[in-house]
Amino acid sequence: MTCLVDQFFPRVGLDTVQILERLGLEVHFDPRQTCCSQPAHNAGLQAEAARVAGHFLDVYAAGREPIVVPSGSCAAMLKVALPRLFGEGSSRRDQARQVAERVWELSDFLVNRLGVESTGAALEARVAYHDSCHSLRELGLREEPRRLVRAVLGVELVELPNSDRCCGFGGTFSVDFPEISVSLGREKLDRIRASGADWVVASDASCLMHLESIARACGQPIRTMHLAELLARRREVPA
């Protein structure tokens, strides 16, 4: 589970567990886990990142089961960047490579590993899917989340223009260059509003947190939902 979800969006975590359990899988959450180390890695602080990554490996290296992550960004960190934190030929690097093979972003896991498209979810709404950069570019997941969204009963998926353009979050970038970060977020929000979508859905809670915070500050809140929340959503039974 990602640390952002742990602390800020626990619903996303619970829904991820629920989706997988409904599909008949046995789900474990190891409470020893902390963070994937990405914040330090992106800030260029590799020693600090390696320390946290080392802990991640200590927790997960022993197992063999797939590790499912409800975040494109964290999954990309674990799959792509983690091995590079350790020296070529080191045992940590080998360990990191092996763990990387077991890491799946949620939509990747559902569609490509389980062959699932419909999770039995339902929502009567127009939904825009926001591509998070790392999910799209580092993991190459463009169609997977869209297929899952389309399969939700009652959902009409609307495409955002320039959907591959960054929302401006970028981790520490969001506080290093807040003006640029917010400016990019506002442009994304304009496109979301123009699309007529009721909800914006993404595979990363971080993008959504950023967009929602800007929308609130402008006094024009938008409705955001993590992909896991959408996929776990059941038809509301009228009372």
Next chain:
Amino acid sequence: MKTTTPLRFRSNSREALNDRQLRDNLRHTLGKTLHSREAAVAELPHWEQLRRHARAVKLHTLSRLGRTLRRLEAAVLERGGTVLWAETAAQATQLVLDLAHRRDFTRIVKSKSMLGEEIGLNEALERRLEVVETDLGEFVVQLAGQRPSHLVAPALHLSRAQVAALFEEKLEVSVGQDVERITAAARSIMRRHFQRAQMGITGVNFAAADSGTLVVVENEGNARLSVSVPRLHVAIMGIEKVIPRLADLSVFLPLLIRSATGQRITSYVDLIQGPRRPDEPDGPPEFVLILVDNGRSRILADPALRETLACIRCGACQNVCPVFQSVGGHAYGSTYQGPIGAILTPQLDGVGQAPEHPFASSLCGACREACPVGIPIPEILVELRGRVQSRKGAQAWRIPGRKWAFALWAWCCSSPGRYRRLLRLSRRLWPLAERLPRGAARSWSLGRTLPHPAPRPFRDLYRDRKEGP
């Protein structure tokens, strides 16, 4: 060009964001360029193969750069040209000055060269000689007393109306806002300079070592005139521009041109092979190639950064970069701007000279995706971020307390017990963070509301769920 005070991207970018005219210009021009690039790339089903091939050729050439350059030198000499080597920017500009002085040349025409900008060639020459930029964009920028704001489109930051106003003010010609008339006015001035020029300076897009052929890609024909009209043609190139064979152009030309302008082919592709030969009707009697290092060998020696030198200066990374799209090139304050500038500038000038550059990216990866030779720009940015922060002294760029905060964070995140305590503590301190006058929470709150931690973290809810009510 070297500056002595570190470049300040952050404060510049704030100004740029508030410049509505600039943002309109960027949106207008970049929008069109992006569109045509996309279409031009989509036309070639084997685009990815081309990219992979070009990347392999570039990396291979870099791995044997010395040898390839000596082959280039030999081939140019054989065709009757002269080859000069410059280790530094100062040496390179001095070589050009000496070439002019020794022949008593005073009038120079120049076609676009980013290396020229890098080594401050215009500034060095203008002190004693007449130098006229003949690329329309460069001409406009020179007229405005500015510097280029894009690798390929130097006057990208200016609108047609601004250019027209500039022409009226500086050249005293009325051109309305008509592109044809702007171009015609510039052409009539340039023609006069071409006729009088004694020396022509061009950059180089590629130099094929097997035949000593220099390749210049352009749309206006000004480079062709700079090469062929004056008595001396001086080509300046960074040492990384060499490619092994002329035949490699079949890969590099489509990659460069489609990435840069979205054209299938530019109006002119000049293949230059030394001075005029006895049986040829035109061309310069004399030809000199200046090979410039200016820090490139140092980059080459650094395995973590080396791939930066594979760049073919197409500008595609700038066009797709959300940060560049937002603030334009001048905010970087450096010759090279946008993603490639953010990694190249700290390497050429030293990380202390451009400490904010590597941070000026959300690491969205659009640059790497667009790069025709697949330079891993985000990875190099991250590498340079580390180097900036490990520097000591006044030139280091640090967010106050960041290293300390991350060290503490890493300590907490490497133990489950400490991590839980961190979660609990941060919940308690959260209301405090909002009130701090500085720091990450304050920066976040510029244009954003501050999110709040959930009442209970996932791990607690998960445990309760497992254990049952």
